[in-house]
Amino acid sequence: MMLDIRAIRANPDEFRIGMTRRRMDPTIIDKVLALDEEWRKDLAEVERLKAVRNKASEDIARKKKAKEDATSEIEEMKKVSDEIKALDESVRSADEALKALLLELPNKPHDSVPDGLSEDDNVDMRHVGEVPHFSFDPLPHWDLAEALGILDIERAVKITGSRFVLYKGLGARLERALASFMLDVQTEHGYTEIFPAFIANDASLVGTGNLPKFGDEMFKLEGLPYYLIPTAEIPLTNYYRDEILSADMLPVKFAGYSSSFRSEAGSAGKDTRGLIRLHQFQKVELVKLVAPETSYQELESLVDDATRILDILELPYRVIEICTGDLGSKETKKYDVEVWLPNQKRYREISSCSNFEDYQARRANLRFRRDETSRPEFVHTLNGSGLAVGRTIAAILENGQQQDGSVRLPKALVPYMGGVEVIPAP
């Protein structure tokens, strides 16, 4: 389950409005309600029959024990059992259809999310840092990187294929340094560092909402129910899947470093050069499991944790709020953090911070108990990148480039680079 079927039953209009705000067809809600009704009708009947059968079974057992004859009851129960079998089947298929439909429904946007049709309607929240001015035409990061000998795209394509890269020398070191630096900052923010497996099973992907709907965005292992993770969100959010946490464990904060694998189906022709859109990239992902009443305030602090990296690296960025028309299907509210790329003369997404409320928690059966005696409740889950390493490298190169082709590194990175302050011009 993903949306609460009881909430839909109680307030179908709210959900119809949610669909409409997302520019999707609200009549799907009526399909859900019809299926739900059918399922409950059959369920009530089959449960009634089972109650009859259970009673009769007790009688039969008692008679047998007393060495009495029970053949007439047994005969009668044969008929009831056949009915149960048939009804069970229709309950099962109605339930399956309902679950399948619910799994495909998107989450309901939060009331505070601005209405809009597309990304053009996203709302600028704030700009931080000075956009640098160059006395020369700033180069794109891929030209810089290849000239500096720290990125070898041609050979990466030979070894694997397009949309893969290979870092070399100080480039490889920069990748490593950034991962280390980001993890250090985020653990200081109270996140527990996690290094997960890069392959997850289908149940985990259903838990986070990547399946069943978005299977074609991932790489699947042939013949196995395993996928290369498209983000460390998968292992981090599923860490406590099917568990009940105690309230004092909340908020759970994980920072996971991993490669992320994306098939990029449907993005042919977009960002074909450089480090912006790859089949594999590394990032530090932040995941929080929180008490429901705190999730929107946790979302704000999540954005702060992500942008802190850019503050320290002195890279200019902006934060935008995503409108209903551009909101991903799992999210109730989302902010994107975008870093300035001088060559493209525009901001590009480097982190995306979202609240899912209980959407993933329902799917992953991820609950907590307020105190010993209270019933389990679903947690709220959030995540955001903190940050994507490849895009950070692109930003460092483009913003730090100097006339002679060398690149000045952010001061905070120097200790992680073994004292290197500048990647020297070739």
Place this chain on the structure above:
RNA sequence: GGAGUGAUGGCCGAGUAGGUCGAAGGCGCUCGCCUGCUAAGCGAGUAUACGCCCAAAAGCGUAUCGACGGUUCGAAUCCGUCUCACUCCGCCA
């Protein structure tokens, strides 16, 4: 990869010639009693999901003994498939 053993409630652990078992017992936990304090002791309680009812609570019902399927009037108990864990062998970083 080969051979074997196993999977029961928060934990440990009974229960296999099928019958009133959601499941003995212990531990833990909660509440109460008792006790200068603590410890011990005594009593009661202690799963989850869904449906019905409903303002809510209570109540009623169904399901759940790794998962799925089968046999049967009836399965924790029998049969099949799968998953996972452990042990030994092989292989390997």
